[in-house]
Amino acid sequence: MDFRQLRSFVQTVDLGSITAAAERLKIAQPALSRQIQALEQELGVTLLRRHGRGVVPTAEGRTMAERARQILNDIDAMARDVVASDHRLRGTITLGLPPTVAEVLAEPLVSETLRLHPEVRMRIVSGFSGHVQDWLQRGTIDIGVTYQSRRVPLVRSQPLLMERLFLIEPAGAPEEPLLLAEALNRNLILPSPDHGLRRLIDDAAREVGVEPRVGVEIDILPTLISFVERGAGSTILPLVSVFRKVNEGHLVARPIRAPSVDRLLVLWTPLNRETSRLTGPFLDMLNATVRRLVTNGEWPGTEL
Numbered sequence: 378m379d380f381r382q383l384r385s386f387v388q389t390v391d392l393g394s395i396t397a398a399a400e401r402l403k404i405a406q407p408a409l410s411r412q413i414q415a416l417e418q419e420l421g422v423t424l425l426r427r428h429g430r431g432v433v434p435t436a437e438g439r440t441m442a443e444r445a446r447q448i449l450n451d452i453d454a455m456a457r458d459v460v461a462s463d464h465r466l467r468g469t470i471t472l473g474l475p476p477t478v479a480e481v482l483a484e485p486l487v488s489e490t491l492r493l494h495p496e497v498r499m500r501i502v503s504g505f506s507g508h509v510q511d512w513l514q515r516g517t518i519d520i521g522v523t524y525q526s527r528r529v530p531l532v533r534s535q536p537l538l539m540e541r542l543f544l545i546e547p548a549g550a551p552e553e554p555l556l557l558a559e560a561l562n563r564n565l566i567l568p569s570p571d572h573g574l575r576r577l578i579d580d581a582a583r584e585v586g587v588e589p590r591v592g593v594e595i596d597i598l599p600t601l602i603s604f605v606e607r608g609a610g611s612t613i614l615p616l617v618s619v620f621r622k623v624n625e626g627h628l629v630a631r632p633i634r635a636p637s638v639d640r641l642l643v644l645w646t647p648l649n650r651e652t653s654r655l656t657g658p659f660l661d662m663l664n665a666t667v668r669r670l671v672t673n674g675e676w677p678g679t680e681l
Contacts, residue, residue, distance in 0.1 A: 378419055380452060383445040385412045386424065390442040394431035416441075446516040470655045471500040472663075473509035473518040476598065477618050478642065481676050482522070485666050493662065497655060506573050513645055519656060520663070524573055525641040535644040537667055538679045540615045542578075542638040543630040547608045554632040558587045563611040566593045566604050574640075578613055581638045602628075613638065616678030630678075642679075 389398040389409070399406040417424050424438035434442055474482060483501050490499045502512070506523035513521040522537065544560040561582050567589065568575040575594075582589050592610055595601040602619060605612050606627055613633070622628045644663070646656065670676040 467496040471518040473521040521645040537642040550629040566610040
């Protein structure tokens with residue numbers, strides 16, 4: 378078993394296709410198949426199952442892929458640390474963000490990285506909070522930012538900020554605050570029940586004993602906002618998601634009171650693998666950027 382076989386196997390699992398993995402790795406497909414077969418023979422287990430559209434890992438294959446990622450990440454981190462023997466930071470760091478957070482945080486972080494660490498390549502991937510946590514556990518990303526959700530093993534958490542939700546209504550609606558019970562009685566357009574934001578709203582509704590009046594469920598944020606803008610209903614969102622449209626007069630954001638509906642944004646780092654020299658400085662930069670955005674009012678509806 379060698380590192381080349383491990384990289385080939387992980388790439389095949391990630392792409393779900395020996396053909397696609399061979400193209401990505403720039404090796405012949407038969408050679409890649411032989412590498413995987415050699416791994417299976419050495420371990421005495423079947424790692425991949427073939428089907429008409431590609432391959433899927435067996436239970437043993439999933440375990441192998443997870444451990445292989447950890448090993449390869451450690452090897453890559455060691456190589457980066459050895460090469461970066463001077464004081465300049467070099468290498469790649471991958472950050473996972475929810476879509477609404479990426480809209481606010483991605484551009485300032487990229488700008489700061491280019492200014493402070495020009496030899497660092499920052500990679501940003503976007504997904505729902507559960508996906509970001511899963512990527513962190515699998516070793517796909519180095520740092521994750523999510524809205525507060527279930528605690529996961531082998532991951533360290535740090536609160537970043539508190540974000541308040543608002544009732545978002547079409548232009549011309551009143552702007553004064555309203556009670557949560559009143560907001561829940563609007564004709565609401567909300568994400569589906571499995572969405573993290575919807576679960577937060579449903580939990581708040583149970584606390585005040587009110588059933589939300591949901592007319593339409595849409596998980597695609599731009600589409601949801603467009604329906605509200607056209608007057609099809611109201612929604613409940615963080616202010617940052619609609620700040621530009623509110624400023625332009627296309628939407629109205631009404632504070633929710635008694636009680637307010639808040640959610641915590643959390644920074645996650647792994648405990649189950651060695652971090653690179655980039656992680657510490659990048660975490661400092663991320664925290665400083667968040668503080669600046671909140672303090673300057675560039676991340677509206679939030680507090681530290």
